[in-house]
Amino acid sequence: MSISLNPYLFFDGNTREAVHFYEKVLGGKVMGIMTYGDMPADPNNPLTDDMKDRVMHAHLKVGDADLMFSDTYAGMPYQPGNTIQIAIHPKEEDRAREIFAALEDGGQVIIPLHKTAWSPLYGMVQDKFGITFNVNVPG
Incomplete structure (x- = not known):
């Protein structure tokens, strides 16, 4: 049985800025950035133009560590300081x-x-x- 864990950092519309900041500060490498608009459209839940541009998932490799990032989805609460989740x-x-x-x-x-x-x-x-x-x- 194998399992891995990593921190998942959440932001409120400025994930792309944060990813590039940490890339520079930590000497990491951006492995990918995907927006909500990159996903297949759901006619039952159409996205606003703002939501299409928000980052759904970003991956930053720092040495052997993986940091993952996302913007909150519209309507999800966001409280600075309470924005780290654990990805399993x-x-x-x-x-x-x-x-x-x-x-x-x-x-x-x-x-x-x-x-x-x-x-x-x-x-x-x-x-x-x-x-x-x-x-x-x-x-």
Whole structure:
């Protein structure tokens, strides 16, 4: 069984600026930046022009470490200082379900586990201590 963890930093519309700032300060390398507009359109939830430009996911490699970034989605609360989540990447879907269920116990599901364009299984859950986790099986 294999699993990896990394910090996931959230911003309110200025993720691209933050990624390039940390790239310069930490001597990292941007591995990719994807906007919400880069994803397949959902006719049931059309994006505003502002949302299309927001960063859905960015990856910065710093030495052996991975930092991930995202802008909040419209309507999601944003409070500076409370913007770091933990991304968990179990390789097996069964293990992802076990971890998600354990974190959900006494906590709150934010995004149920489901198949996405980038992952066979992804979900977001806040545990009973108020820590938010992104559970993502690598695609």
